Amino acid sequence: MGTLSEKVEQIIEESQNDTSEVIQVGNLKKRYTNITALNGVSFSVKRGEVFGLLGPNGAGKTTTINILCTLSQPSSGVAYVNGYDVVHESAEVRNSIGLLFQETILDNHLTAEENLYLHAMLYGLSRKEYFERKKDLLKFCELWNKRKAKVETFSGGMKRRLELARALIHHPQVLFLDEPTIGLDPQTRKKIWDYIFSLRKKKNITIFLTTQYLSEAENCDRVAILDNGIIVALDRPENLKRMIGEDIISFRTENNQIAEREFQEKFSKFPIKRVGKELRVKVDNGDKFLPILVKAISPRIISMELRRPTLEDVFLEITGRKIRENNKEINEEEEEEKFDLSSLFSIFGPSNKKNE
Ligand SMILES: Nc1ncnc2c1ncn2[C@@H]1O[C@H](COP(=O)(O)OP(=O)(O)OP(=O)(O)O)[C@@H](O)[C@H]1O
Numbered sequence: 571m572g573t574l575s576e577k578v579e580q581i582i583e584e585s586q587n588d589t590s591e592v593i594q595v596g597n598l599k600k601r602y603t604n605i606t607a608l609n610g611v612s613f614s615v616k617r618g619e620v621f622g623l624l625g626p627n628g629a630g631k632t633t634t635i636n637i638l639c640t641l642s643q644p645s646s647g648v649a650y651v652n653g654y655d656v657v658h659e660s661a662e663v664r665n666s667i668g669l670l671f672q673e674t675i676l677d678n679h680l681t682a683e684e685n686l687y688l689h690a691m692l693y694g695l696s697r698k699e700y701f702e703r704k705k706d707l708l709k710f711c712e713l714w715n716k717r718k719a720k721v722e723t724f725s726g727g728m729k730r731r732l733e734l735a736r737a738l739i740h741h742p743q744v745l746f747l748d749e750p751t752i753g754l755d756p757q758t759r760k761k762i763w764d765y766i767f768s769l770r771k772k773k774n775i776t777i778f779l780t781t782q783y784l785s786e787a788e789n790c791d792r793v794a795i796l797d798n799g800i801i802v803a804l805d806r807p808e809n810l811k812r813m814i815g816e817d818i819i820s821f822r823t824e825n826n827q828i829a830e831r832e833f834q835e836k837f838s839k840f841p842i843k844r845v846g847k848e849l850r851v852k853v854d855n856g857d858k859f860l861p862i863l864v865k866a867i868s869p870r871i872i873s874m875e876l877r878r879p880t881l882e883d884v885f886l887e888i889t890g891r892k893i894r895e896n897n898k899e900i901n902e903e904e905e906e907e908k909f910d911l912s913s914l915f916s917i918f919g920p921s922n923k924k925n926e
């Protein structure tokens with residue numbers, strides 16, 4: 571017989587190994603008078619997964635979340651959350667989930683802890699439970715020192731963190747986050763993601779979120795790409811990008827003419843292109859090919875960059891459109907991030923074999 575703490579640990583371990591499906595959606599449709607918001611959506615989400623729904627404005631992301639959270643009824647199809655039918659067992663569904671809306675719904679005239687208290691009372695928590703969890707969650711979201719301040723004095727990021735704390739106070743098994751980071755600065759967005767990762771790790775909560783940020787969708791275990799109410803792709807981000815199949819290597823050498831000729835002689839099946847001062851080549855498996863390329867070229871390599879296809883490339887490939895053609899603000903932020911990320915892959919300076 572093990573000790574009590576060993577038993578508790580065993581239960582936690584078993585629940586963490588439990589990869590059963592906590593969300594099941596079958597052929598879900600939602601029609602409004604003039605528009606079909608969802609046109610036959612099917613997917614499932616496993617316990618402990620961070621599952622992302624990625625799509626442009628009007629794709630049907632909020633509609634999907636609203637149905638799963640019982641705020642809206644489907645026109646047809648089925649959906650189960652934690653084993654409960656969202657139409658016929660809505661109370662059970664609501665008790666087992668937490669929700670962060672796309673629009674903030676905090677009461678600005680109340681303090682941070684008053685907002686939490688209101689929510690705790692709605693869910694029937696005892697005062698003891700409320701006090702324990704309030705402290706735990708406000709510390710987790712780094713708002714403990716601000717607990718007595720009115721929400722109207724909070725920044726956008728602080729409000730979002732408080733909403734996250736509120737959505738968690740009744741210990742939900744599944745957390746729905748509708749655009750949790752929209753409009754926040756990159757630093758605060760990163761912070762929200764730190765909470766999301768730590769929630770999954772520490773509490774094994776299943777997280778279902780929507781986003782228009784491609785870089786954030788990459789953080790998810792699996793991503794469904796929604797377009798015009800239809801799921802056009804669903805897989806792990808790395809598998810989705812592998813569909814594109816090609817990595818892009820750009821490099822500059824001290825003599826591009828010789829480098830280009832040598833490359834063509836040795837790797838005739840990969841077409842090489844000159845783009846400005848760079849040579850550019852698409853290959854199937856960039857990280858394996860990169861060291862081969864470095865060895866095959868005799869002029870000294872000045873710079874080299876390996877760029878992998880992005881989820882934007884995937885969306886473009888499938889739909890023929892960019893995910894957010896009209897959203898200037900988000901596009902500009904993504905551009906900045908792309909720059910940061912690509913610089914990680916860069917190999918600068920005289921670091922190839924010629925100098926060894
Ligand atoms: N109550 C409603 N009545 C009529 N049409 C609606 C209603 N709610 C949503 N729609 C329409 O359904 C479609 C999907 O909307 P939804 O809010 O689910 O999109 P979304 O993917 O969340 O978009 P966004 O990224 O802008 O939040 C849109 O065309 C929208 O105009």
Ligand SMILES: [Mg+2]
Binds near residue numbers: 631
């Ligand atoms: Mg939405």
